Amino acid sequence: MPRIPALCLLLLALGNARAELAEPVRLDTSTEEPYQVVMDGELSGLSVKVLECIFGRMQQPYRIQVTSFSRARQNVSRRLADGFFSSAPDNQVDGYAQLSAPLLIEKWYWYALDPHMLNRPVWDPRLRIGSVLGSNALTWLESRGISVTQRASRLKQLVELLHHERIDLLLADSSAMNSLVESDAKRRPLLQRFVRYSPMGVYFSRAFLDEHPDFLKAFNRQVENCAPDATPLSDGERNYLQQLVKQHLQRWAYHPDLLTALRSGAQLGNSEERIRELDRQWLRERILEEKPLIKRVQRTQPSRLLVSIARQYRPLFNELFVSDRSGQLLAMSRVTSDYWQADEEHFSVAIALSPGQVHISDIEYDGSTQSFQSKASAPLHDPKSGELLGVISLGINIEVAFGTLLP
Numbered sequence: 176m177p178r179i180p181a182l183c184l185l186l187l188a189l190g191n192a193r194a195e196l197a198e199p200v201r202l203d204t205s206t207e208e209p210y211q212v213v214m215d216g217e218l219s220g221l222s223v224k225v226l227e228c229i230f231g232r233m234q235q236p237y238r239i240q241v242t243s244f245s246r247a248r249q250n251v252s253r254r255l256a257d258g259f260f261s262s263a264p265d266n267q268v269d270g271y272a273q274l275s276a277p278l279l280i281e282k283w284y285w286y287a288l289d290p291h292m293l294n295r296p297v298w299d300p301r302l303r304i305g306s307v308l309g310s311n312a313l314t315w316l317e318s319r320g321i322s323v324t325q326r327a328s329r330l331k332q333l334v335e336l337l338h339h340e341r342i343d344l345l346l347a348d349s350s351a352m353n354s355l356v357e358s359d360a361k362r363r364p365l366l367q368r369f370v371r372y373s374p375m376g377v378y379f380s381r382a383f384l385d386e387h388p389d390f391l392k393a394f395n396r397q398v399e400n401c402a403p404d405a406t407p408l409s410d411g412e413r414n415y416l417q418q419l420v421k422q423h424l425q426r427w428a429y430h431p432d433l434l435t436a437l438r439s440g441a442q443l444g445n446s447e448e449r450i451r452e453l454d455r456q457w458l459r460e461r462i463l464e465e466k467p468l469i470k471r472v473q474r475t476q477p478s479r480l481l482v483s484i485a486r487q488y489r490p491l492f493n494e495l496f497v498s499d500r501s502g503q504l505l506a507m508s509r510v511t512s513d514y515w516q517a518d519e520e521h522f523s524v525a526i527a528l529s530p531g532q533v534h535i536s537d538i539e540y541d542g543s544t545q546s547f548q549s550k551a552s553a554p555l556h557d558p559k560s561g562e563l564l565g566v567i568s569l570g571i572n573i574e575v576a577f578g579t580l581l582p
Contacts, residue, residue, distance in 0.1 A: 200237040203247035203259040208354040210261050222261045225278045228401035245309035257383040261375040263311040268378050276395040276545040277374035279403055281348040284367040292343045293368040294582050297321050305333045305342035312346045331355055371579045399542030406538040417533045420551045427484055428567055436477045437564035442503045450515050457514035477506030493544045493570035500565050525552035525566045538573050547573045
């Protein structure tokens with residue numbers, strides 16, 4: 176990692192000799208643990224590591240300057256920088272910059288010392304709310320007309336204000352707060368209330384993208400390869416998603432079109448060799464113009480049903496698909512990555528569950544929808560005979576599923 180002269184970090188340029196011939200992409204950021212952290216003159220953190228991976232795979236040199244978040248926005252608007260990170264969607268920035276696919280997802284909470292403050296309406300003018308100056312949380316609060324009475328340059332300062340009872344409530348990302356609390360474990364513990372999941376990406380100048388029209392597509396394509404590992408769900412979140420999925424499955428998972436197709440067992444006569452051959456064919460067809468196998472599955476009545484359900488509940492579900500008990504794809508709302516599902520964790524776990532149970536995976540990045548999702552899967556049993564028919568899988572958009580919970 177390069178060293179920082181004064182307050183600036185320059186020339187985080189990676190890549191091979193061929194890449195170094197290209198003009199470096201100029202990015203601005205601010206320090207925020209654990210995403211952008213300066214330690215011993217070096218810049219690191221979760222966001223920085225993802226960017227290092229993306230630009231390395233693109234063989235594109237880049238440099239990062241550390242400044243305040245508000246200054247980073249200004250520099251992009253004035254073309255002094257090509258982009259800034261890590262940012263949540265911001266309507267005020269959309270006019271001069273375009274947001275990339277999300278590099279990671281934050282989890283925002285209200286924090287307070289008094290439990291009563293967590294349940295008061297946040298629009299109450301008597302409530303003293305604090306936020307970090309220029310932060311994503313402050314922009315989000317102000318866009319909703321929520322009055323912020325105290326602004327501080329660092330989260331640590333806000334926590335001090337909270338402990339000294341100069342504010343009643345603050346909004347912050349849980350990972351950033353945990354990093355701060357771990358370094359000061361002797362203080363009175365803060366109470367918290369979940370607010371929302373927020374995707375975080377890079378805002379690139381529209382002028383820069385106009386000059387490099389293929390850049391953003393190439394950048395976004397690499398996010399799937401570089402996104403962080405799965406983010407665990409809390410027990411409460413997992414239980415909520417299980418109940419959500421169960422309610423939906425009760426409504427439409429046993430639709431006559433799906434049951435008829437599953438009961439027919441038309442694909443069960445395929446040998447393992449034939450199944451693997453179909454799986455290889457599926458992978459080839461994904462990049463070819465001719466797609467006989469994919470189109471055959473798309474045109475079935477069960478697939479049309481899933482497309483209709485996905486459209487009805489959009490954007491809650493990224494994808495819906497059903498496979499028979501051998502793992503062969505039977506129906507889908509959009510083209511899946513492969514045909515044979517039996518070698519996937521969601522299938523192997525679900526097929527061993529009892530009727531009515533649902534498996535919920537941790538949060539992972541989904542490249543096809545450029546969003547973070549949790550995959551739910553459940554066994555489908557014949558309502559009449561109790562026989563196992565197959566497995567249904569649902570990609571749940573995390574940001575949409577949990578929405579925004581404001582007291």
